[in-house]
Amino acid sequence: AATQYLADWQAYPFQIDQTRLTFHLDPRATRVLSQIEFRRIAPGDLVLDGVGLTTLHLAIDGKPVTATPEGERLVIRDLPDAFTFQAEVQIDPQANTALEGLYLSGGMFCTQCEAQGFRHITWYPDRPDVMAPFHVTIHSDMPVLLSNGNPVSQSAGMAEWHDPWPKPAYLFALVAGDLRAVSDSFTTMSGADVALNVWVRPGDEPRAGYALESLIRSMQWDERAYGREYDLSVFNIVAVDDFNMGAMENKGLNIFNSKLVLATAETATDGDYERIEGVIGHEYFHNWTGNRITCRDWFQLCLKEGLTVFRDQQFTSDMRSAAVKRIADVQTLRARQFREDAGPLAHPPRPDHYQEINNFYTATVYEKGAEVIGMLKRLVGDDAYRAALDLYFSRHDGQACTIEDWIAVFQDATGRDLTQFKLWYTDAGTPRLTMTETFTDGTLVLDFAQTTAPTPGQPEKPARVIPIALGLIGPNGDQVLDTTVLEMTDATQSFRFDGLGARPVVSLLRGFSAPVTVTRQMSPADQALLLAHDTDPFARWQAGHDLALDGLIARATGATGGAEFIRALAGVLDDAPADPAFAALCLALPGDEEIATTIATRGAVPDPDAIHAARRAMMTEIATAYEAQFAGLYDAMATETYHPDAKGAGRRSLRLACLAYLSRLDGGDRAQHLFASADNMTERQGALEQLIATGRAAQPLAEFEAQFRDNRLVMDKWFMVQPLRAAPGDAVARARELAARPDFDWKNPNRFRALIAGLTANHAAFHAADGSGYDFVAEWLMKLDPVNAQTTARMSSAFETFARYDTARQAKARAALQRIADLPGLSRNTAEMVTRILA
Ligand code: HT7
Ligand code: ZN
Numbered sequence: 001a002a003t004q005y006l007a008d009w010q011a012y013p014f015q016i017d018q019t020r021l022t023f024h025l026d027p028r029a030t031r032v033l034s035q036i037e038f039r040r041i042a043p044g045d046l047v048l049d050g051v052g053l054t055t056l057h058l059a060i061d062g063k064p065v066t067a068t069p070e071g072e073r074l075v076i077r078d079l080p081d082a083f084t085f086q087a088e089v090q091i092d093p094q095a096n097t098a099l100e101g102l103y104l105s106g107g108m109f110c111t112q113c114e115a116q117g118f119r120h121i122t123w124y125p126d127r128p129d130v131m132a133p134f135h136v137t138i139h140s141d142m143p144v145l146l147s148n149g150n151p152v153s154q155s156a157g158m159a160e161w162h163d164p165w166p167k168p169a170y171l172f173a174l175v176a177g178d179l180r181a182v183s184d185s186f187t188t189m190s191g192a193d194v195a196l197n198v199w200v201r202p203g204d205e206p207r208a209g210y211a212l213e214s215l216i217r218s219m220q221w222d223e224r225a226y227g228r229e230y231d232l233s234v235f236n237i238v239a240v241d242d243f244n245m246g247a248m249e250n251k252g253l254n255i256f257n258s259k260l261v262l263a264t265a266e267t268a269t270d271g272d273y274e275r276i277e278g279v280i281g282h283e284y285f286h287n288w289t290g291n292r293i294t295c296r297d298w299f300q301l302c303l304k305e306g307l308t309v310f311r312d313q314q315f316t317s318d319m320r321s322a323a324v325k326r327i328a329d330v331q332t333l334r335a336r337q338f339r340e341d342a343g344p345l346a347h348p349p350r351p352d353h354y355q356e357i358n359n360f361y362t363a364t365v366y367e368k369g370a371e372v373i374g375m376l377k378r379l380v381g382d383d384a385y386r387a388a389l390d391l392y393f394s395r396h397d398g399q400a401c402t403i404e405d406w407i408a409v410f411q412d413a414t415g416r417d418l419t420q421f422k423l424w425y426t427d428a429g430t431p432r433l434t435m436t437e438t439f440t441d442g443t444l445v446l447d448f449a450q451t452t453a454p455t456p457g458q459p460e461k462p463a464r465v466i467p468i469a470l471g472l473i474g475p476n477g478d479q480v481l482d483t484t485v486l487e488m489t490d491a492t493q494s495f496r497f498d499g500l501g502a503r504p505v506v507s508l509l510r511g512f513s514a515p516v517t518v519t520r521q522m523s524p525a526d527q528a529l530l531l532a533h534d535t536d537p538f539a540r541w542q543a544g545h546d547l548a549l550d551g552l553i554a555r556a557t558g559a560t561g562g563a564e565f566i567r568a569l570a571g572v573l574d575d576a577p578a579d580p581a582f583a584a585l586c587l588a589l590p591g592d593e594e595i596a597t598t599i600a601t602r603g604a605v606p607d608p609d610a611i612h613a614a615r616r617a618m619m620t621e622i623a624t625a626y627e628a629q630f631a632g633l634y635d636a637m638a639t640e641t642y643h644p645d646a647k648g649a650g651r652r653s654l655r656l657a658c659l660a661y662l663s664r665l666d667g668g669d670r671a672q673h674l675f676a677s678a679d680n681m682t683e684r685q686g687a688l689e690q691l692i693a694t695g696r697a698a699q700p701l702a703e704f705e706a707q708f709r710d711n712r713l714v715m716d717k718w719f720m721v722q723p724l725r726a727a728p729g730d731a732v733a734r735a736r737e738l739a740a741r742p743d744f745d746w747k748n749p750n751r752f753r754a755l756i757a758g759l760t761a762n763h764a765a766f767h768a769a770d771g772s773g774y775d776f777v778a779e780w781l782m783k784l785d786p787v788n789a790q791t792t793a794r795m796s797s798a799f800e801t802f803a804r805y806d807t808a809r810q811a812k813a814r815a816a817l818q819r820i821a822d823l824p825g826l827s828r829n830t831a832e833m834v835t836r837i838l839a
Contacts, residue, residue, distance in 0.1 A: 021034050028092055232251075285308050345837065716754040
C-alpha cells in the first residue's frame with residue numbers, strides 16, 4: 001500500500017463556501033445529493049475522494065460532467081475560479097459492517113467520518129484542512145433526524161440542519177432512528193441558552209442521566225478552566241451499540257459507543273461511571289481543541305488528541321482525586337504507551353509517514369501527546385500556559401493547524417526557545433533517565449544521564465529537554481527540600497544541593513514530571529521511607545510500587561524478595577481509612593504484564609508462568625500477614641447507598657482490594673456473599689472476578705447471565721471477565737466455548753473486544769507455552785478482518801511484545817502472525833500492523 005508522507009503535504013487549491021447535502025435514507029439504497037460551492041485560491045485541479053460509491057450523476061454549474069474515478073479519486077480539470085459541483089450517489093448502509101461512513105446500528109442510521117469515513121458517503125475533498133459550513137437535509141421515515149449545527153426545520157419525514165461553523169468532513173454526522181431524548185439546558189457564560197439532549201433507544205432513558213450531568217459539568221469546567229464557551233443552540237449526544245472506538249466529537253452531534261453513555265448502579269461499575277464522565281468531557285472539550293481549531297493533516301493528530309486528553313485529565317482531576325487520577329494515568333501510559341514505544345510499533349507523537357491513518361489512533365498520539373503538554377505546562381508555569389492557550393484560541397480560531405503553530409504560540413507567549421522541546425513531538429522512544437548520587441560533607445550531587453534506544457526508522461536520538469521534579473526527604477521522614485524542577489537539556493548533567501545535615505532520600509520524578517523510565521540504585525529501606533513519608537502522593541505510590549515490583553521480579557526469576565514490601569504494607573493499611581482510593585492503589589500488586597515488561601527491560605527473558613505463580617504466592621503471603629486488617633477494612637469500607645462519586649468509589653476500590661487478598665484465604669466465601677448481596681455492579685463484578693479466580697463461579701455466572709441476558713453491555717462484562725480471570729491453563733478453552741455461543745455477536749466491536757481482549761489481558765493465558773492463546777486470537781482476527789478491518793488492526797497490537805519471550809513462544813507467535821499476513825485479501829489496516837510487528 002502507498003505510504004503517505006508529511007513532507008508531501010500540499011495546500012488544497014480550492015476553498016468551499018458552502019456544502020449542501022440531501023439524504024434520502026434507505027437501508028440498502030441511500031441516495032446522497034451534494035452541492036458544493038468551490039472557490040479557487042491557487043492553481044490546480046479539483047481532486048475529490050470517494051470509496052464504494054455508485055455514482056449516478058456529476059455536474060459542474062448544472063452541466064453534466066463525465067469524469068472517471070482514478071482509483072479512489074475523481075480529478076476534474078479545466079475549471080473556472082468559482083463553481084458549484086453537484087453529485088448524486090447511492091450507498092448501501094446495511095452492507096457497511098466496517099462502521100465507517102454511513103451505517104446501520106440496531107436499525108438506526110448513524111455515521112463515523114473520522115478519519116476518512118466521509119469519502120464512503122459522497123465525493124468530497126476528505127482532508128481536514130478543507131473546512132466549510134454545512135447545510136443538511138434528511139428525508140426518512142425515522143422519527144428522529146439529526147445532523148450537525150442548529151435545527152432549521154422539522155416536519156414529518158424531513159429535517160433540515162445548518163452548521164455555521166466551518167468544519168472538515170471528518171466532523172460531519174447524521175443520525176436517524178427511533179430515539180428518545182433525556183434533556184436539560186445550559187446557559188453559557190455570555191447568557192446564551194443551549195438545549196442539551198442525550199438520545200437513546202426507547203427504554204434506555206433511565207440510564208442516560210449520568211451522561212447528561214457529566215455534560216453539564218464539562219461545559220461549566222471548560223468555561224471556568226479555559227474560558228471556552230459553547231457556540232450552538234443545541235448539543236446532541238447519541239448512544240449507538242455498534243462503534244469502533246469510544247466516542248466521536250462531531251460538531252454539535254457527538255456520537256457515543258453506548259457503553260460510554262448508559263449507566264445505572266446495577267449495570268455499571270465505578271470505573272464505567274468515571275470513564276463516562278471523562279469521555280463526555282473529552283468529546284465536549286474537542287469543540288474548541290479539534291473542531292474550532294482542527295488539524296491541517298492527519299500527521300498532526302496529536303495536536304487535537306494530545307491536548308484534549310490533557311484537558312480531560314485535568315477535568316477528571318478536578319472532579320475527583322488529583323493524586324489518584326495521576327497515578328491511574330501513569331499506569332495507563334506505562335502499560336500502553338511505554339509498551340508501544342519499546343516495540344516494533346514505536347512512532348513519534350507526530351509521525352511523518354503512515355499507510356493507514358486509522359492505525360495511528362494510538363497511545364503515543366493520545367497519551368504521550370498529553371504528557372508532552374503536561375511537561376510544557378510544567379516548564380513554562382501555570383500562568384504562562386494559560387496565556388499561551390488564550391493566544392492559541394485567538395490566533396487560530398477557525399483554522400487547520402500544525403504542531404509548529406502550537407509550538408510557536410508557546411514561544412511567542414513565553415519568549416522561550418522550544419526548538420529542543422519539539423523533539424518530544426518528532427522523536428519516538430521513551431528516554432531512560434539514570435541517576436547516581438554522591439553525598440559528602442552536606443553536599444548532595446546528582447548525576448543524570450539520558451539515553452533513548454533506537455526505534456524503527458530513527459537510529460539516532462539526540463538529548464531532550466526533561467523536566468525533573470524532585471524533593472528531598474531527610475532520614476527522619478521530614479521533607480528537607482520542597483518540589484524543585486530541574487531542567488535537563490544535555491545527555492549528561494549534574495545538579496548540586498548544599499547545606500544538608502544528613503544524606504537525604506531523593507524523591508525523584510514527582511508527579512511523574514516526564515514520560516521517562518528511571519534507573520537508580522535504591523535500597524529497600526529508602527523505598528520504604530518514601531512510601532511512608534513522601535509528601536508527593538505520586539512518588540509515595542511509586543516507591544511502594546517499585547518495592548513490590550523488585551520483590552516480584554526476584555521471585556519470578558528464582559530468587560527471594562518482597563519481604564520489605566510486605567513489611568511496609570503495615571503503614572499503608574494503618575493509613576488506609578484516611579484515603580481509601582490511594583490505599584487501594586498501593587495495595588494492588590503490579591500485574592503480570594508489567595512484571596514481564598520490567599524483566600525484559602532489565603535484559604532478561606520473562607517466563608509468564610513463573611510470573612503468574614510468583615504474583616499469586618506473594619498475594620497469599622500478604623493476605624496471611626494482614627488477614628485481620630484486610631477483614632476489618634473490608635467490613636469498614638461497605639457503602640450504604642450507592643453513589644458513583646469519587647468518595648464512594650474509593651471505598652469500594654479499597655474493599656475490593658481487600659477482597660482480592662481475603663479470597664486467597666477464604667476460598668471465595670466473602671466473594672460469594674458479596675455477589676449475592678451487593679446492590680451495585682462494582683461489587684458484583686468484583687466478587688464475580690474473585691469467584692472465577694477461585695474456581696467457584698459456575699453458579700454465579702449462570703445467575704448473572706439469567707439476570708442480564710437482555711442487557712448487551714452487562715453481558716459484555718460477562719464475556720470479558722471469564723477469559724480474563726480464569727486460571728491460565730483454562731482460559732483459552734473457556735474463550736473457545738464462549739466464542740461458540742450464539743450470543744457471541746462477534747460483528748459487534750464491544751462483544752468482540754470483550755472476549756478477545758479479555759483473553760489477551762490474561763498474560764499467562766495469551767502467552768501459553770503451547771501457543772494456544774496466539775492461535776485462538778489469530779483465528780478470530782482473521783475472521784473479523786474482512787468484516788471490520790479497523791478493529792482487527794487495532795487488536796492485532798496484542799502481539800507487539802512477542803519478541804521479548806523465549807524462542808519457542810516467539811516461533812509460535814510468529815507463525816500465528818504469518819498466517820494473518822498470508823490471509824488472501826487482508827485489509828490494508830491489518831497488513832500494515834502485522835508487517836510492522838513482524839519486521
Ligand atoms: N476523535 C475521535 C476518534 C475516533 C475514531 C477514529 C478512527 C475510527 C473511528 C473513530 N471513532 C472515533 C474520538 C476521540 O478521540 O475523541
Ligand atoms: Zn479525542
